Amino acid sequence: MAANVKDKAAIVGIANTEFSKNSGRSELQLAAEAIAAALEDAGLAPDEVDGMTTFTMDTSDEIELARAVGIGDLNFYSRVPHGGGAATGLIHQAVMAVATGMAQTVVCYRGLNGRSGHRFSSGVAGDITTSDAIHWGWYMPYGLLTPASWVAMYTQRYMHLTNCTKDSLFEVAYTTRQHAATNPAALFYEQPFDRDEYDAQKKIVDPFQLYDCCLESDGASAVIITTTDRARELRQPGVVIKGVGQGAAAEMEVMTSFYRDEIAAIPSMDMAARQAYEQSGLSPDDIDAAVIYDAFSPIVLWQLESWGFCKYGEGHDFVLDGSLRLDGRLPTNTHGGQLSEAYIHGVNGIVEAVRLVRGTSVNQPVKAVNHALVTAGVGVPTGGALLGTMDTL
Numbered sequence: 001m002a003a004n005v006k007d008k009a010a011i012v013g014i015a016n017t018e019f020s021k022n023s024g025r026s027e028l029q030l031a032a033e034a035i036a037a038a039l040e041d042a043g044l045a046p047d048e049v050d051g052m053t054t055f056t057m058d059t060s061d062e063i064e065l066a067r068a069v070g071i072g073d074l075n076f077y078s079r080v081p082h083g084g085g086a087a088t089g090l091i092h093q094a095v096m097a098v099a100t101g102m103a104q105t106v107v108c109y110r111g112l113n114g115r116s117g118h119r120f121s122s123g124v125a126g127d128i129t130t131s132d133a134i135h136w137g138w139y140m141p142y143g144l145l146t147p148a149s150w151v152a153m154y155t156q157r158y159m160h161l162t163n164c165t166k167d168s169l170f171e172v173a174y175t176t177r178q179h180a181a182t183n184p185a186a187l188f189y190e191q192p193f194d195r196d197e198y199d200a201q202k203k204i205v206d207p208f209q210l211y212d213c214c215l216e217s218d219g220a221s222a223v224i225i226t227t228t229d230r231a232r233e234l235r236q237p238g239v240v241i242k243g244v245g246q247g248a249a250a251e252m253e254v255m256t257s258f259y260r261d262e263i264a265a266i267p268s269m270d271m272a273a274r275q276a277y278e279q280s281g282l283s284p285d286d287i288d289a290a291v292i293y294d295a296f297s298p299i300v301l302w303q304l305e306s307w308g309f310c311k312y313g314e315g316h317d318f319v320l321d322g323s324l325r326l327d328g329r330l331p332t333n334t335h336g337g338q339l340s341e342a343y344i345h346g347v348n349g350i351v352e353a354v355r356l357v358r359g360t361s362v363n364q365p366v367k368a369v370n371h372a373l374v375t376a377g378v379g380v381p382t383g384g385a386l387l388g389t390m391d392t393l
Contacts, residue, residue, distance in 0.1 A: 002243075002278035007393050008099040010231035010238035011091075013042025013224030014351045019187050019342035022116040023218035028060045030220035031111030032068045038222040039069075043235030044105065049224075051076035051103030053093040055086045055345060060111055076103035082254065083120070084293060084377025085268075087346030088385045092244045094225040104226060110347040111220030119216050120343075121146060140256055147295065148213055150255045151379060152205040155298045158264040159207070162313035164301060166207060168320055170198050172297040173211045173339055175324045179363050180336025187215055188340040212297040214338035221347035223354070228393065239357045242282060242371065242388045245275025248381035255379040266299075269306040269375070272383045277308075280386045282371060284308035287386070289356045289365050290330050290373040291349040294337040299378040304330075307373060307384070331356075331365035350374050350385075357387050 015037030017023075017030050031054075039046055049071045052062045056079045066074060076097045080089035090108035097103040114120060144150060158164060177193055180186035193211065201210035231238030249267035251260045277283065284307060292300045301315030309330055310318040324332040335341045335352040342348055353374035355361040370392055375384040 002275070005095050005099045005244070006242055006279050006281070007228055007240055009095045009225050010228045010240045010390070011223055011225055011354050011387070012231045012234045012236055012238050013038040013044060014354045015041055015222050016185065016344070016348050016351055017220045019185060019217050019219040021216070021218065023113055027058070027111040027113055027117070027220070028065060028068065030113070030218070031058070031060045031065055031109050031222070034111065034220035034222035035065070035069050035107055035109055038107070038224050041236060042224045044224065046070035047072045049105050049107050050074055051094065051097050051106035052109070053078045053080065053090045053106060054109050055079060055083070056081040057083060058110055058112070065109075071107070076106065082377070082380040082382070084295060084345050085380035085382040087293065087350065087376035088244060088374060088383040089246060089376060090223070090347070091225065091241060091350065091385045092246050092383055095241050095244055098225060098227055104230070106225045107222060108225065108347070109220065109222040110345050112344065113218045114343055115216040115218050117218070121148065121216055141258065144256070147255060148208055149205050151296045151299065152208055154263050154379065155207060155296070158298065158302070161264055162316060164298070164316040168301060168316040169207065169212055169297040170195060171319045172294070172300045172324065173198060176294060176333045176337040177211070177340045179334050180340030183336050183341060183362050186336040186341040187217060188336060208296065211339070214295045215340070215343045217342040217344070219342055219344050219348070221344045221351050223347065223350050232390070237358055238390050239354045240388045240390060240393060242386040242392070243276035243278070243280030244383065244385040245272035245279070246381070246383040247271025247275070252381055257379070266302050266306055266378050268380070268382045269303055269378060269384065273307045276384055276386050282386055287330065287371050287373050288367060288369040289334065290332045291335070291353040291356070291375070292332055292373070293346050293349065293375045293377050294333055294339050295377060297339065300332070302378060303375055326363060327366045334361050334363040334365065346376055353387055357389055
């Protein structure tokens with residue numbers, strides 16, 4: 001039976017800091033700036049917040065952050081694990097708190113110096129003796145120590161089973177960069193590329209070249225969630241959360257579930273999609289635009305299939321039809337995504353999904369966006385959310 005959370009919560013405030021390769025300030029300060037700006041966007045005072053949620057990987061203690069921003073008593077606080085898989089998990093936590101009355105107004109945030117500080121692209125080599133990652137030494141194939149190497153293995157298998165080629169990987173990276181090139185906030189603003197430039201980039205791990213891999217960046221993003229009733233009274237048009245799901249499928253092992261019967265599949269995202277659709281009563285045909293987690297170009301194809309926009313193995317054809325472009329079937333990652341705007345673990349993607357529904361994206365699609373999809377990281381326990389206008393209530 002679907003969870004009874006449909007239309008009970010709405011996103012009322014959003015903000016990003018600037019994105020850079022060296023912020024020059026702490027992750028705590030970045031998060032505080034993003035939260036303050038999101039509260040201003042919503043027209044809320046800090047002391048109206050009574051809940052906070054973030055990533056287990058976030059270094060900014062919520063109590064210190066609440067003090068810095070001016071937030072008072074907290075009725076609810078939580079953290080979501082599994083890296084990028086936590087992105088829409090923040091929405092999941094906030095919606096449950098608001099829908100059940102455990103909190104009235106929840107801040108979801110993520111701040112990181114992902115270029116000047118801890119660089120996730122370095123993988124687990126530096127962590128292997130200092131965290132529970134030591135268990136990887138017992139089962140991980142020798143040398144597979146980075147996210148790029150893990151996802152490359154899945155991609156090779158997927159390409160073997162389907163008609164996927166480098167053409168569709170290029171189309172994902174190219175379209176995303178085209179969007180970033182017209183987004184003044186993106187790190188790749190005014191820097192489009194063509195196929196020759198794409199092909200000329202260095203190999204990272206076959207089949208990935210440089211432009212198939214996401215950015216490393218500094219910055220922070222924040223989202224404010226409250227009840228739909230309260231949303232009607234605030235500064236911005238509320239964006240209603242129609243459905244939100246999470247999934248950690250059987251035989252899950254962080255990003256390295258190498259011992260499943262089939263590695264070229266993302267059953268955790270399949271679970272999240274089923275939950276969100278069941279809660280919302282929506283179908284893929286109802287979704288007008290998407291922000292799809294794009295740490296690497298091929299994972300966009302897999303998620304298109306999980307969310308029912310095409311069948312398994314048909315993501316290649318779907319994107320080559322121009323579906324991700326602004327005039328396409330499903331305008332996607334209109335901000336430039338993590339490939340070309342910034343990598344804030346997908347929370348900047350939630351900000352963009354809200355803008356799409358509000359109608360305020362710098363790359364607003366040709367058609368009206370009444371419903372948008374936003375997803376979290378792939379290969380890990382993950383999730384996704386379906387957002388809609390207040391008119392869809």
